[in-house]
Amino acid sequence: MDLIFDALREAVRLLRTGDGDVYSITARTALITGASTLVASLIGLPIGLGIALGRFPGQRVLLAIANAGTGLPPVVAGLFVAILLWRSGPLGSLGLIYTPWAMIIAQALIATPLVVSFAAAGVMSLPPSLHLQVRAMGAGTGQYVWLMAREARLALLVAVMAGFGGVVSEVGAATMVGGNLSGSTRVLTTAAVLEVNRGNFGTALALGLILLVLVVLVSAVLTSVQARVRRR
Amino acid sequence: MFGTSRAQITVVLGLVFTAFGMSACGGDTKPPPTAAASPTAPKPARPDMILATTTSTQDSGLLDVLVPAFQRATGYQVKVIAVGSGAAMQMGERGDADVLLVHSPAVEEKFVADGFGVERTLVMHNDFVVIGPVADPAGIKGSKGASEVMKKIADKRATFISRGDSSGTDILEKGLWKAASVAAPKGQSWYFETGQGMGATLTVAREKQGYTVTDRATFLAFTGKLDLPILLEGDPALLNVYHVMVPNPARLPKTNTDGGRAFKNFLVAADTQKLIGEFGKDKYGQALFFPDAGKPEPTER
Numbered sequence: 424m425d426l427i428f429d430a431l432r433e434a435v436r437l438l439r440t441g442d443g444d445v446y447s448i449t450a451r452t453a454l455i456t457g458a459s460t461l462v463a464s465l466i467g468l469p470i471g472l473g474i475a476l477g478r479f480p481g482q483r484v485l486l487a488i489a490n491a492g493t494g495l496p497p498v499v500a501g502l503f504v505a506i507l508l509w510r511s512g513p514l515g516s517l518g519l520i521y522t523p524w525a526m527i528i529a530q531a532l533i534a535t536p537l538v539v540s541f542a543a544a545g546v547m548s549l550p551p552s553l554h555l556q557v558r559a560m561g562a563g564t565g566q567y568v569w570l571m572a573r574e575a576r577l578a579l580l581v582a583v584m585a586g587f588g589g590v591v592s593e594v595g596a597a598t599m600v601g602g603n604l605s606g607s608t609r610v611l612t613t614a615a616v617l618e619v620n621r622g623n624f625g626t627a628l629a630l631g632l633i634l635l636v637l638v639v640l641v642s643a644v645l646t647s648v649q650a651r652v653r654r655r
Numbered sequence: 656m657f658g659t660s661r662a663q664i665t666v667v668l669g670l671v672f673t674a675f676g677m678s679a680c681g682g683d684t685k686p687p688p689t690a691a692a693s694p695t696a697p698k699p700a701r702p703d704m705i706l707a708t709t710t711s712t713q714d715s716g717l718l719d720v721l722v723p724a725f726q727r728a729t730g731y732q733v734k735v736i737a738v739g740s741g742a743a744m745q746m747g748e749r750g751d752a753d754v755l756l757v758h759s760p761a762v763e764e765k766f767v768a769d770g771f772g773v774e775r776t777l778v779m780h781n782d783f784v785v786i787g788p789v790a791d792p793a794g795i796k797g798s799k800g801a802s803e804v805m806k807k808i809a810d811k812r813a814t815f816i817s818r819g820d821s822s823g824t825d826i827l828e829k830g831l832w833k834a835a836s837v838a839a840p841k842g843q844s845w846y847f848e849t850g851q852g853m854g855a856t857l858t859v860a861r862e863k864q865g866y867t868v869t870d871r872a873t874f875l876a877f878t879g880k881l882d883l884p885i886l887l888e889g890d891p892a893l894l895n896v897y898h899v900m901v902p903n904p905a906r907l908p909k910t911n912t913d914g915g916r917a918f919k920n921f922l923v924a925a926d927t928q929k930l931i932g933e934f935g936k937d938k939y940g941q942a943l944f945f946p947d948a949g950k951p952e953p954t955e956r
Contacts, residue, residue, distance in 0.1 A: 511749040620854035
């Protein structure tokens with residue numbers, strides 16, 4: 424129990440003094456996970472919409488892959504990206520391993536199936552009559568997709584949040600492709616693991632609390648958007 | 656179906672990456688202010704280099720002192736990847752690291768003999784200790800040496816926590832069982848392998864109240880966090896020797912050999928050796944590592 428209070432005190436102290444680079448680590452975490460969520464959304468939302476609205480061969484297979492991919496263990500995604508990006512790997516000459524870019528690639532790989540799967544499910548659950556209605560109004564393909572996406576915007580927002588949640592909390596891929604380098608690829612989760620390994624449990628817990636605050640802040644923003652969208 | 660939006664996506668992606676590159680990766684490209692201030696550090700042709708090392712050097716905090724000092728002095732940017740000695744040497748073998756700081760002498764000698772590493776140089780040593788519960792259920796306290804201790808633990812089937820991760824510590828521990836002619840305890844109900852670093856393994860040992868073998872530096876870094884006292888120390892078999900090596904440039908022309916050599920030379924330089932000898936004295940009242948550069952191998956003294 425003492426440890427928890429010590430951690431709270433340590434968290435407040437870290438935040439007040441900015442010791443141990445907490446601010447830069449927190450900012451870096453927000454940037455890297457934000458970027459990977461953005462990449463995953465830009466790739467995943469169109470694919471999700473395509474699966475839900477389009478008709479093309481391999482549609483079901485794609486959906487099955489995305490659904491299975493939601494369970495993709497971060498460590499596996501990380502190892503896969505690491506093998507590609509290691510100097511000895513096929514993309515080694517790009518020099519991306521142990522950089523924030525490598526983390527974004529790995530985390531986007533983790534988040535994309537989540538975004539696709541959630542987006543597809545959300546759009547598919549729109550009432551079937553809506554499809555007919557929009558089509559009957561003579562909407563072109565572009566308009567049709569746009570209108571359906573608008574109708575499903577809450578579900579699409581949830582899809583993006585799912586992607587963010589999937590990457591902000593993971594540590595396996597971040598460590599493997601990022602290397603937990605101080606000042607460059609150290610994020611809240613990998614820093615917390617390092618502090619645990621060093622026996623600094625208070626600091627580790629403090630970093631965990633900061634991560635929690637970050638997640639709550641982001642989801643609060645998204646939730647307020649959700650609420651505004653609903654009222655309209 | 657979304658032909659136009661794909662073009663937009665490309666544009667947005669490009670923008671995002673550029674913006675991100677300027678902000679997040681700024682730390683990578685900008686030299687630290689201290690390095691810029693140092694007039695003696697001409698920027699190396701290829702500043703990025705990877706050091707593969709053991710968890711003990713990172714978990715004890717030694718690298719937090721050495722790496723910034725090296726970067727200030729030379730202008731290199733070191734990426735420290737802390738893994739077990741086994742994994743570190745695999746990285747070296749594949750060319751995924753430019754310099755190795757490891758502590759598994761027998762494996763290192765084979766590594767050099769196989770042509771994977773060159774310029775293997777003695778850096779420092781400390782020692783391993785056997786720690787365990789205060790109650791000492793296997794009664795190892797006061798034993799004559801490591802072999803007797805390992806035998807007693809196995810005979811009593813006392814809980815033992817092993818790294819199990821092919822690290823230098825893990826390989827040493829496996830060697831202790833062998834030297835004590837105890838059949839490999841892997842798979843026994845009293846023998847647990849964490850597969851994690853030394854710090855994490857110490858925590859498991861504390862919670863399971865088991866015996867374990869740890870390097871002294873990590874043990875001291877956990878001062879006040881463990882209720883497991885040292886029950887055996889001082890046996891020559893428990894010597895923990897660190898060497899630095901450079902992956903063979905003849906085999907791996909793509910590694911940053913200049914950077915690797917620079918780090919190797921830095922480690923054995925007189926000032927660095929002094930830094931190593933002083934490290935930890937302020938916090939723990941004793942040195943965590945003993946500098947050895949230029950001395951004969953501790954095993955042969």
